[in-house]
Amino acid sequence: MRKMSILIICITCIVLGYFTLALAKKAFTAREDLPAAADEQDMKYRLVLITQELDTPFWDKAGIAAKEQARKDGASLEVWGSYGKNQEDFLKKLEIAIQSKVDGIIVQGLDTPEFKDLVKVKAAFYGIPIITVANDVPKAESLRKTYVGSDQYLAGELIAEQLIDDMGHEGKVILMGDKHKEYYLQQRLNGIHEVLKDYPGIRTVYAETTDVREEIIASTQNMLNQNPDTDSFIAIKANIAEAMIQEIGRRSQVEPYYIYSFDDGPDSLSLLKQGKLDGIIEQSPEKMGSLSAELILKWLKDEEVPLKSDGYLTDIRILKAMEEQ
Amino acid sequence: MNKIHKKIWTLTTVILLIMAAIWITLTYYNQKTQNQYNDILQRYLRMNEVTRTSQQVIADLNNYFITPTPENLEKLNNSKKKMENVQSEVLYLRNSENEFALTNYINLIDSLAETADRSLLFFNEHEKEDSAKEFAEATRISMYISEMTLTLIDSELNTYERFYRGIIEQSGEIKKLGIWVMLMITCLLMLLTYGFSLSITKPVQKLTQAANELSRGRFHLPIKVDSNDEIAFLAQTFDRMRININNLISEIQHKAQLEHELQESKLLLKESQLLNLQSQINPHFLFNTLNTLSKKAYLEGSHETSDLLVSVAGLLRYNLKRLDRPVTLREEVMVLQQYMDIQKARFTDRLQLKMSIDESCLQVDIPGLTLQPIIENAVNYAVEPREEGGIIWFRIQDGNDCVIIEVEDDGPGIDDSKIKQILQGQFIQTDGKTTGIGFTNVVRRLRLFYGYENIMNIESSADGTKVVMKIPKDRRGAA
Structure with missing residues (x-):
């Protein structure tokens, strides 16, 4: 009896010991350490990519590619920006970037005096190089180092040619532009006009609107009312397309219209997939991201000075609804 | 020899050591956790300090512009210095995850200082417009700093959240561990105490048993205790005592036997003497009578009868006196011959x-x-x-x-x-x-x-x- 109880206590001891050890091992193993303190001597180049439209497929691609390129070249790059073309926020981010004395700024160009003022005066004051990406602001006005992105003029031409291919040489086109005539939009418009001027059978109507949804709807209604015989729409600014198509759809079928736009809006691709857009100009956001990062680093390291002032152009191509389906 | 003493000390020391080890471990762990909590909190506090001092700089600058007295300038310089101190402290908060943001943050503080200086410079040179512009910018930067502080703290919260959860989880585990360790030590102590008490009580029990045996008079069982403490010594002594007693008893028994034998021999002697005394009255008379008879026989010419009577008398005399002391074999043989003479006369051929x-x-x-x-x-x-x-x-x-x-x-x-x-x-x-x-x-x-x-x-x-x-x-x- 006594031996039995001793044995039981012994076994209990061993079992308890095992569990205790296991638990102690778990409890005292070094837990996840705090993030390591950064090396103070580590003077990596700090780059910022600032866009007006965060979280759109276009800028996500550009951002990822730029980050990847920066990582490869041993620099750190962050993507900042505003949502939905909030200019005030965008400019604030740009100013913070300048005041934070980053080593280089890659920015989506914005053709406003405030932007130009910031880029020309502040950035130059702190000696921060700026590269515009996707949307350009002429060098003379912004003192940017270079431009990386599509040739917007060529994009306009391409879209016009596609229109002619689809619609033929006769028809009426409504061009929906932005009231605020940004440089890159102007380029696109110029490209379209350049092609269409050779086709007298095609009449163009130019309409201007702002980014506000109601206004887009209103101007679309207005256009449809004034031009019931229209055959085609081109949304020169990609953001307009969605509201515009919605309004058209409310009136009649969307399919009979030839509707074209660009890929730098938040819904461009999904609209194309739904077949509501007949074609979009597809740019190369990845290329823009990586190339811009590469160029600014090259400039910082004095490997390529000066950069081409009229820009490094990336590929564009037309993406048709048929191809997507 | 102070073995039990040592055993008690050892047991106490072992328990004390275990307790101390547990206490030290837990205290160390607590301290570590507390330090970590503290570190995390310090980060937030420092970042907050940046916002506060930057706002203070702006406020002092504004005060100076309104009333440009040396005291206000002094205040401004003080707050700027404070901001610089805080900035250098914030530098240590850099880690791999917030490096970029924190560098920006530090540079923003620099920009603020520079802008404030410029504003002050313009003010002193009475270029009010430029000064106001710079001041507006400084205010903006200060605002950016506050915003960035919030963003940074937010990202810090994200970074440290899993860490913090880890700490909490570990605390829970330590609590559980405490219970397990308690149980284990209880078990262990039970075993130790059992063994310890057994090592003391078992020899005592054996000793008690031996004492019982002795008290019942069984002295032949050896006392053996296999422990190496005082009890063993006691047992040894006890055993020696048993052996001594045993020897004494056997000696006494031996003596008693000797005494008994002596007593017996005395008794036998007494018996012979008694028998002797009984036959002493007659023999003396008989002895004299026999002598007279012998003389008479001799006088009457019966020489043979006379000799016989002399033999009888000699035998009788020998019988009377030689009983209680040793004689030589020669005397004994002589008496025997006298006796045989008488018997020969009796039985003749x-x-x-x-x-x-x-x-x-x-x-x-x-x-x-x-x-x-x-x-x-x-x-x-x-x-x-x-x-x-x-x-x-x-x-x-x-x-x-x-x-x-x-x-x-x-x-x-x-x-x-x-x-x-x-x-x-x-x-x-x-x-x-x-x-x-x-x-x-x-x-x-x-x-x-x-x-x-x-x-x-x-x-x-x-x-x-x-x-x-x-x-x-x-x-x-x-x-």
């Missing part, structure tokens, strides 16, 4: 005595009246009942260290059982034919006198009995 005596052996000491009863016995049983008479051989020989006395007859022999009784010293019924001192008495007296048992041997068969006595020459040496 029926009794033949054949003696062969080694003269050199007659000096040995022998208790008085030992040979005569044996011869008497032989005469009584081997000669008297038989009409044709009998032959008795009496021999004294030298047997190296002893003298061999043989009395042989050709009588009908004695029963084995009777011989046994005689040799064992038991009194047997006599039929009054003897002189009174029986065979048994002789045997016992001889044994007492010489101190050893095997002094007499009786061989008996249908045609004779032989009594052999071996008398040691040196009584003391034989004893």
Whole structure:
């Protein structure tokens, strides 16, 4: 009896010991350490990519590619920006970037005096190089180092040619532009006009609107009312397309219209997939991201000075609804 | 030797060490956790400090612009210095995850300082417009700093959240561990205490058992305790005591036996003396009468009768005086011859005595009246009942260290059982034919006198009995 109880206590001891050890091992193993303190001597180049439209497929691609390129070249790059073309926020981010004395700024160009003022005066004051990406602001006005992105003029031409291919040489086109005539939009418009001027059978109507949804709807209604015989729409600014198509759809079928736009809006691709857009100009956001990062680093390291002032152009191509389906 | 003492100390020390180890571990862990909490909190506090000091700089700058006194300038400089200090502290908060943002943050503070300086410069040079512009910018930067502080703290929260959760989880685990350790130590202590108490109580139990045995008078069981402490020492001592007692007891027993024997010999002597005294009254009268008769017979010319009467008287005298002290064998033989003379007169030709005596052996000491009863016995049983008479051989020989006395007859022999009784010293019924001192008495007296048992041997068969006595020459040496 006594031996039995001793044995039981012994076994209990061993079992308890095992569990205790296991638990102690778990409890005292070094837990996840705090993030390591950064090396103070580590003077990596700090780059910022600032866009007006965060979280759109276009800028996500550009951002990822730029980050990847920066990582490869041993620099750190962050993507900042505003949502939905909030200019005030965008400019604030740009100013913070300048005041934070980053080593280089890659920015989506914005053709406003405030932007130009910031880029020309502040950035130059702190000696921060700026590269515009996707949307350009002429060098003379912004003192940017270079431009990386599509040739917007060529994009306009391409879209016009596609229109002619689809619609033929006769028809009426409504061009929906932005009231605020940004440089890159102007380029696109110029490209379209350049092609269409050779086709007298095609009449163009130019309409201007702002980014506000109601206004887009209103101007679309207005256009449809004034031009019931229209055959085609081109949304020169990609953001307009969605509201515009919605309004058209409310009136009649969307399919009979030839509707074209660009890929730098938040819904461009999904609209194309739904077949509501007949074609979009597809740019190369990845290329823009990586190339811009590469160029600014090259400039910082004095490997390529000066950069081409009229820009490094990336590929564009037309993406048709048929191809997507 | 202070083994139990040591055991208690060891047990206490072990328990104390375990407790101390647990306490130190837990305290260390608590301290570590607390430090980590503290570090995290410090980060937030420092970042917050940046916002506060930057706003202070703006406020002081504004104050100075409104009332440009040296005191306000002093204040402004102070707050700027404070901001710089905080900035250098924030530098240490950099880690791999917030490096970019924090560098920006620090640079923003720089920008703020520079802008504030510029604003002050313009103000001092009375370029109010530029100064106001710079001031507006500084205000903006200060705002950016506050915003960035919030963003940074937010990202810090994200970074440290899993870490913090880890700490909480670990705390829970430590709590559980505490319970397990408690249980384990309880078990362990139970075992240790059991073993410890057993190591003390078991020897005590053994000792108690041994004491019990001793108290019951069993001294032959050895006491053995297999421990190496004071109890073992106690047991050893106890065992020695047992052995001593045992020895003493056996000695006492031995002594008692000796005393008993002494008592017995005294009793036997008393018996002989008593018998002697009983026959003392008659013998003296008889002795005188016999002497008178002898003279009378001699005077009347009956020489033979006279000699016989002298023999009887001599025998009687010897019987009266030689009982309580040793005599020599020679005297004993002489008395024997006188006795045999009388018996020969009685039995004439029926009794033949054949003696062969080694003269050199007659000096040995022998208790008085030992040979005569044996011869008497032989005469009584081997000669008297038989009409044709009998032959008795009496021999004294030298047997190296002893003298061999043989009395042989050709009588009908004695029963084995009777011989046994005689040799064992038991009194047997006599039929009054003897002189009174029986065979048994002789045997016992001889044994007492010489101190050893095997002094007499009786061989008996249908045609004779032989009594052999071996008398040691040196009584003391034989004893």
